[in-house]
């Protein structure tokens with residue numbers, strides 16, 4: 491990640507939606523907070539979301555931010571978006587973290 495800049499990071503419980511059972515499940519092997527970054531690869535002008543569990547650094551999310559992504563701020567601390575495979579949910583530890591992440595996410599999408 492040396493050629494990628496972290497534009498923001500926040501503390502969130504990273505979830506994915508289990509379409510079969512219609513419920514949110516932890517994105518990693520266990521529930522728990524992760525440090526979730528938005529990285530910018532400046533040369534390629536690409537962006538991605540990468541999150542690692544605070545406890546053991548497990549990578550629980552690593553997904554591209556693609557042009558036209560619809561970022562849904564469902565509640566002040568629960569934000570979500572889809573890719574072609576799954577639905578991601580970030581349950582932030584604070585409204586400030588959520589707002590900072592959302593502002594950077596919306597700027598990234600705008601810049602694609």
Ligand SMILES: CCOC(=O)[C@@H]1C[C@@H](CC)[C@@H]2C=C[C@H]3CCN(C(=O)[C@@H]4CC[C@H]5C=C[C@]6(CCCN6C(=O)[C@H](Cc6ccccc6Cl)NC(C)=O)C(=O)N54)[C@@H]3C(=O)N12
Nearest residue numbers: 505507514560561562564565568570571572577578579581
């Ligand atoms: C005590 C109850 O437990 C909870 O609080 C659970 C556990 C909480 C912590 C993890 C989490 C927190 C907050 C609330 C907030 C509401 N919410 C839901 O899930 C709602 C309710 C109904 C349910 C139905 C569908 C579902 C799931 C999959 C995606 N989706 C859509 O609607 C998408 C959204 C979207 C819109 C635009 C762009 C992108 C996308 Cl992704 N629409 C489409 C068109 O794709 C969704 O978000 N849904 C959360 C929730 O319940 N919980």
